[in-house]
Amino acid sequence: MIKFINASKEYKNGVKALSNINLEIYKGEFVFIVGLSGAGKSTLVKLLLKEENVTEGNILLDGLDITKISNRKVPYLRRQVGVVFQDFRLLTNKTVYENVAFAMEIVGAHPKEIRRRVPMILSLVDLSRKANSFPDQLSGGEQQRVSIARSIVNNPPVLIADEPTGNLDPETAMEIMKVLSDINGRGTTVLMATHAREIVNTMKKRVITLEDGKVIRDEEKGGYELEVSNI
Numbered sequence: 001m002i003k004f005i006n007a008s009k010e011y012k013n014g015v016k017a018l019s020n021i022n023l024e025i026y027k028g029e030f031v032f033i034v035g036l037s038g039a040g041k042s043t044l045v046k047l048l049l050k051e052e053n054v055t056e057g058n059i060l061l062d063g064l065d066i067t068k069i070s071n072r073k074v075p076y077l078r079r080q081v082g083v084v085f086q087d088f089r090l091l092t093n094k095t096v097y098e099n100v101a102f103a104m105e106i107v108g109a110h111p112k113e114i115r116r117r118v119p120m121i122l123s124l125v126d127l128s129r130k131a132n133s134f135p136d137q138l139s140g141g142e143q144q145r146v147s148i149a150r151s152i153v154n155n156p157p158v159l160i161a162d163e164p165t166g167n168l169d170p171e172t173a174m175e176i177m178k179v180l181s182d183i184n185g186r187g188t189t190v191l192m193a194t195h196a197r198e199i200v201n202t203m204k205k206r207v208i209t210l211e212d213g214k215v216i217r218d219e220e221k222g223g224y225e226l227e228v229s230n231i
């Protein structure tokens with residue numbers, strides 16, 4: 001599904017954020033990316049979204065080498081990869097329904113399909129009751145669920161979550177994990193970058209640990225094993 005082949009990223013200022021990454025993530029997996037601040041987690045996410053480009057190596061998404069695709073094809077890539085951020089990034093002047101519908105409008109979905117699909121996805125994240133609310137009328141957990149709804153409404157095969165529970169209390173964070181886990185259970189490959197030790201240890205999923213831009217550990221049913229003293 002996702003393959004990094006000798007992928008490296010050096011920023012213009014000379015910082016080598018990722019060095020020689022080789023990783024394979026299979027269809028339907030749930031994978032945590034952990035590592036101390038500056039280890040390269042967000043850079044890895046940005047490479048997958050083509051917000052940044054590799055300086056060396058290749059990244060395959062379902063066989064397509066995304067390091068080679070033209071800018072014209074980036075919208076196609078963005079449809080394949082849903083994304084959720086720590087800070088939700090909702091449109092504040094649109095309702096919950098409109099936020100989710102907008103994600104379909106920008107990819108040219110048919111209005112009838114939008115009217116069918118948005119309520120279905122809002123129900124999946126248990127937000128049907130809040131369809132007409134605005135983001136500032138919602139709790140943090142609810143806002144993140146809107147953001148997740150928006151990220152999956154176009155049915156992408158891959159969902160990337162960059163620190164999705166970072167702004168939430170532990171209980172709400174676990175609710176969000178349940179939603180992500182359900183989405184994964186429906187077949188979506190989920191990649192989640194996080195610092196949340198408790199969550200990683202509870203979920204017992206594959207854990208890839210980055211340190212100084214390198215993969216230093218990759219464990220099935222792993223745990224969060226970074227040194228506490230370094231955090």
Ligand SMILES: Nc1ncnc2c1ncn2[C@@H]1O[C@H](COP(=O)(O)OP(=O)(O)OP(=O)(O)O)[C@@H](O)[C@H]1O
Nearest residue numbers: 011013015017035036037038039040041042043044
């Ligand atoms: N746009 C940029 N230009 C230059 N250097 C950058 C840029 N973005 C990130 N870096 C550097 O690349 C390295 C990796 O950063 P990255 O944001 O990927 O780490 P991270 O693991 O996501 O950290 P955090 O957990 O704090 O978000 C760091 O040394 C960082 O300072």
